Amino acid sequence: MTEQRKGRITKIIGNMVAAQTDAHIIQNEVAFILHGKERLKSEVIRIRGNLAEMQVFENTSGLKIGEEVEFTGELLSVDLGPGLLGQIFDGLQNPLPDLAKECGFFLKRGVYLEALSSESKWEFTPLVKSGARLRAGDRIGFVPEKIFKHYIMAPFHLAGHLELTRISPKGSYSLKEPIAQLKDEEGRFHDVFLKQTWPIKIPIQAYAEKLKPQEPLVTKMRLIDSLFPVARGGTYCVPGPFGAGKTVLQQLTSRHAEVDIVIIAACGERAGEAVETLKTFPEIIDPRTGKPLSERTVIMCNTSSMPVAARESGVYTAVAIGEYYRQMGLNVLLLADSTSRWAQAMREMSGRLEEIPGEEAFPAYLESRIASFYERAGIVRLRDASIGSLTIGGTVSPAGGNFDEPVTQATLKVVGAFHGLSRERSDARRYPAIDPLISWSKYPGFIEEKQEDRGHQILRKSYEAAQMMKVIGEEGTSLPDYIDYLK
Incomplete structure (x- = not known):
């Protein structure tokens, strides 16, 4: 690290730190604050002249004006490779079980571990030969990971056509050993490893075509599959008041949905719920x-007691891992719980940046951030004609169950299905507590549209009859209305 890539702290507001520097820095690059022996990770979120404003992913207590900051020149990235399945990470992709062994019950700040063990050996099998013409995302070989073939792909950041100049024979290799070499159109050589890194806020687009979601995703929950279907590669949201069963519904979906990979992003969840999961x-x-x-x-586990900045990185890290497994032709389901707490983290940081607030003090760019997150879902055709999908389902926790608040409304503008939970149904122990009168879906399902409309019509009539019976009682209800109520 050269002197030109350093700066000094000039302002500290909560977990937002401003540093003055003469270095050429870029938006979203990673910086480390040097506090004694600690190196606190942060991300540049705004640049004004020679002032870089950063969100710190750690507790900032004890930091002082004038302390040194190192800028890495690298964007906040995720490690992608074999060994991700079965792992529990925090928002910065630190493996929490390993972190607990390192630090004990109380995690220390400034401790960062490698997400994937570089010492583990994987049985690599090549799929192409030297001299092959490739592009970014094309498969070079595979290693077995759990029940799947984990394909090793040409690095996503390489542009144009690539020539495979060398590839290792079948055998066991660690993540640090190069297994192939590629030459780009400008004659530069690039080593290929079992692991690669990718910036979490940039979508992976190494595919031939993005398709329109049409095929229903089977969740094996009758109410969803019949009346409010979710498409494979589509998006949906589950808003509801606290205690209405959002987390339980997501766990049931992860258990029974017909998908290959499930990614759970626990974003700002209460510690008790995270521990239960x-x-x-x-x-x-x-x-x-x-x-x-x-x-x-x-x-991806970020509890409400962890720094708020890590909530955003946890959501983006989860979706980047989902896109990576989609590139292998797998069907991935990402469950984000809850996007409201991510939005609250954005509101907190926006206030510290002194930005002009929008509705309910949320930042004016709330809608575009939520839209850009859900737009990373989709079903894609890869260059070898295989199909992969990433389905995103996010829960929303509106205060008091008010669906007119900004986060819910911004989410409803971009998702394809809305599964609204109601307090009345959860109190009556009717699970899943999806209210069929307010929920909807834009996706085609297994039932013909005419029959689906008939089902909605019966539900509306039944509700109207039930409301009428509360006023006039069963004795004053006509037989046809009572039959509708029973249906």
Whole structure:
């Protein structure tokens, strides 16, 4: 690290730190604040002249004006490679079990571990020969990971046509050993490893075509599959008041949905809920394989007690991992719980940046941020004609169950299905507590449209009859209305 890539702290407001520097810095690059022996990770979120404003992913207590900041010149990135499945990460992709072994019950700030063990050996099998013409994202070989073939692909950041100049024979290799070499159109050589890194806020687009979601995703929950279907590669949201069963519904979906990989982003969840998820998932038996469900699951865990900046990085890290497995032709389901707490983190940081607030003090760019997140879902045709999909389902926790608040409304503008939970149904112990009178879906399902409309019509009539019976009682209700109520 040269002197030109350094700066000094000039302002500290909560977990937002401003540093003055003469270095050429870029938006969203990673910086480290040097506090004694600690190196606190942060991300540049705004640049004004020679002032860089950063969100710190750690507790900032004890930091002082004048302390040194190192700028890395690298964007906040995720490690992609074999070994992700079955892992539990925090928002910065630190493996939490390893972090607990390192630090004990109370995690220390400034401790960052490698997401994937560089010492582990993987049995690599090549699929192409030297001299092959490739492009970014094309498959070079594979290693077995749990029940899947984990394809090793040409690095996503390489542009144009690539020539494979060398490839290793079948054998065991670690993540640090190069298994191939590529030459780009400008004659530069690039080593290929089992692992690659990718900036979390940039979508992976190494595919031939993005398709329109049409095929229904089977969740094996009758209410969803019949009346409010979700398409494979589509988006949906589950808003509802606290305690209405959002997390339970997501766990049921992850267990029974017909997908290959499940990624759970616990964003700002209460610690009790996160602990329950971490305890139950290893014990849940996958109905498809008869093995623990955790073998095809990746969990990103950010509790409400962790720094708010890590919530945003956790959501983007989860979606980047989802896109990576989609590139292998797999069907991926990403469950974000809850996007409201991510929005609250944005509001907190926006206030510290002194930006002009929007509705309910959320930033004016709230809608565009939520839209850009859900737009990373989709079903894609890869260059070898295989199909992969990433389905995104996010829960929303509106205060008091008010669906007119900004986060819910911004989400409804971009998703394809809306599964609204109601307090009345959850209090009556009717699970899933999806209210069929307010929920909707734009996706085609298994039932013909005419029959689906008929089902909605019966539900509306039944509700009207029930409301009337509350006023006039059963005795004053006509027989046809009572039959509608029973339906």
